[in-house]
Amino acid sequence: MGRPPCCDKVGVKKGPWTPEEDLMLVSYIQEHGAGNWRAVPTNTGLMRCSKSCRLRWTNYLRPGIKRGNFTEQEEKLIVHLQALLGNRWAAIASYLPERTDNDIKNYWNTHLKKKLKKMQAAGGGEDGGAASEGGGGRGDGDGGGKSVKAAAPKGQWERRLQTDIHTARQALRDALSLDHPDPSPPTAAPAATPAGSSAAYASSADNIARLLQGWMRPGGGAGNGKGPEASGSTSTTATTQPQPQCSGEGAASASASQSGAAAAATAQTPECSTETSKMATGGGPAPAFSMLESWLLDDGGMGHGELGLMDVVPLGDPSEFF
DNA sequence: AAGTGAGACAACCGCATGTGT
DNA sequence: GACACATGCGGTTGTCTCACT
DSSP states (O other), X not given: OOOOOTTOSTTOOOSSOOHHHHHHHHHHHHHHOSOOTTHHHHHHOOOSOHHXXXXXXXXXXXXXXXXXXXOHHHHHHHHHHHHHHOSOHHHHHTTSTTSOHHHHHHHIIIIIHHHHHHHHHTTOOIIIIIHHHTTTTTTTTOSHHHHHHHHSSSOHHHHHHHHHHHHHHHHHHHHTTOOOOOOOOOOSOTTOOOOGGGHHHHHHHHHHHHHHHHHHOTXXXXXXXXXXXXSTTHHHHHHTSSSOSSSSTGGGSSOTTTHHHHHHHHXXXXXXXXXXXXXXXXOOOHHHHHHHHHHXXXXXXXXXXXXXXXXXXXXXXXXXXX
């Protein structure tokens, strides 16, 4: 409702972030943990709005983020999830712990959309293609969730329900406190693989990653929110390690989308919820993921992707996947 | 070698939702 | 129960880099 935009203030800087700003933000989060973004600009002296700070952190500075080069598996996963969930990037991103929703969204808009279009044009519809748009549902490719609802045989509410189930399952898993997989040591910020353009910037990001490694190691362990301020908001802090429990999760190792992700998902701890609330959306589909994976790899089943997934996660008995 | 166009990525904007008072 | 505030999400735009002519 009549809420004033957070970035209304004059003097708020916009545009690309400089390495210096990144450092300021990172070091602040190091000390206070992520969260309470409102206070970040004032406390850091950054001339950015809180939103911008949060975005910068979650999309770029947060450790454990893999950049560039989507693997084939990731691609497939995205296509199928998009078909299933629509443009709910945050939910989709929860299946790809190393990727940010923004990244996935961009990748979809720049690569996959075209790819699928081509496929359809070729009369193929191959993989996600056919499945996804349910017959070109998205036409323009945009408006995912919205248009999907019209074209998809299943209502969007059903998809939501589906996601909710994931969330619920995750919650239950947390409650049962499965222990997390060991924080598989990150292969060091894979970050620095930006393609071309970002190369220059990558180096600075790399530096930041190094910086993070330094401070994230307080107790030797990225362990459980052992981070600088292991509490509350720190959730993210914990994440800060390139091998975090929250974001990058162990999956950090290589093509996480594969097997790694499963473990990764499990790695989700309640603490991670703050920053990764997005993750909560899709929940930590650890078990589901493996099934999803096989489902995905089983291309033959394509064509009814949705039904396929529905089968994967029977509405009636989600518990079965615990 | 220079100019133009296309593609890719980062960031911003506005709306929706959740939480606290 | 209503209101206000903070955060999260998705869509869109702007900028930069690379490839081609």
